[in-house]
Amino acid sequence: MKFFGEILFSIKEYLVLTLLVIVSLVLLFSNDNSQIRFIRALTIGTFGTIQSGFNVIPNVFDLESENKFLREKNIRLANELAEFKEAKLENIRLTKLLKLSQIPELDFISARIINKSMTHSRNSITLDRGKNEGIEIGMPIVTDDGLVGRVVSVSNNYSLGQILYNKSLKVSVKNQRSRVDGILEYDGSEKIMVSHVPKSSDVKQGDLFITSMYSNQFPRGIPVGIVIEEGNLDNMFKKIVLKPAVDFNLLEEVFVLKFIPDEERNSLENAYSEQQ
């Protein structure tokens, strides 16, 4: 017994490392566990409080350029608003004619970004709004320019969002002009790409991709990005690279849409997939 104990003592470093590696691997394989989500939400809440404390310090160097940018954008938006009002009236008339059902107007929550990570795996944003304001996991995050990402974790006063530059996020998208469908995904390095698009599809540089009506994660019609590179990936599929509609480097304010994925639809589709 003593001999056995001596052996164990002599390899104690390796035993500790083995234990830690096993715990890490268990965590890696149970990433979507509800207990882990709870711990994550709790930690983000605590850390968010610290970050929001530092966030009150304004960046005076950016204020002048930001004001100029906002004034210009305001003028542009005022013009666009007038055009949109006309377009909406026209749309109502045409919709009535075609007897199409209208998309329900979505409510939203405005939020400020208190932490933003744009390198490696830290491609996420922390928002200063949480459960208390009605934010829930799965809600889409947008700006007036387009899609930003979706909420993956929520505490009472803060929430964490995956952005388009996150390998875990995949979005069902559609080419606004040619109505070609595809799956938007981040390749992990620098590019946002649309995959599963057949080689013969009609896609050109400058085309806008929007969220698809087939997506249960996002409402349809949100701008996602513009095609900047288009070619052949292999014998079957196209290689399409997008420039996101949102400039993630300038992102400061976002809106969280009160849009929850339809669980019944998810369950039905998942059950069918499992049967196949």
Added chain:
Amino acid sequence: MISEIVKYSLVLLLLITVQKAFIELISISEHNIQPDIVIVAVVYISVRRGQIFGSIFGFSAGLILDILGGSFLGLLALCYSISGFIAGFFSRDEGKYLYKINFLYVLLFTTAINYFIYFMVYFQGAPISFGDILFKFVISTTVYTGVISLLYVFMPQKTNMLKAR
């Protein structure tokens, strides 16, 4: 012993806060390069206190960064545990590797292994070549971390905490 554990824990928490809140300001976002100041502390603790301390503190720091990161939970915990263990090998030489350039060698070696494991797992299945992972991510992150750690490595002797050893 307990006071030392508390001291190391506080230093790690402080560095994790700085890493998450401020390091973005000095990151080269154009090329996705960001220094890792937490691993400097993990390597220091490992070289000073050995493999068990290093592995446990590495695991804890990695786990907190994983939770705050919003990506694969457990990946940084795994890499930092292994890094703490590897750096702990250098604790057997009576503190020789705690000083100046020797510490830098250990740090660079450990950081390279840490990020090699990390990015190989992270980019699993992604359309990116091995060379790109190695040069664009592993080596660039290691070198930038090494450059940032020079602030510590070449800290004047009077204020260098290592001298207290």
